[in-house]
Amino acid sequence: MEQNILVKIGGDISGLSQSLSQAGSQLSQFTRDTQSGFQAVGTAGKWITGAGAALAGGLGMAVKTAMNFETQMSRVGALSGATDKELTSLTDTAKHLGNTTVFSARTHWPVAG
Secondary structure, three states: OOOOOOOEEEEEEEHHHHHHHHHHHHHHHHHHHHHEEEEEEEEHHHHHHHHHHHHHHHHHHHHHHHHHHHHHHHHHHHHHHHOOOHHHHHHHHHHHHHOOOOOOOOHOOOHHH
């Protein structure tokens, strides 16, 4: 004959409940901190991308300006029949005036524009 015995054992699990609650709070804080960190990285990435694009754009404009200047000075040489030495002198003068005055080389050498 089979008999079932039911035994009830009681215990204090308040410490376990408190520990689980603290662990849950810490996990929630970790999640918030991680999300903030990822947002900061995303913001920094956007800023770096924007700065890189601006730098590349500025560099591109500088290269284009230099190429245009050289092309236009070649035109000056062709139109004037200047020798290499004379063209070098004209180019150096235009660069010097462009760097040391409020006027660009285009102002001093209208054919360059």
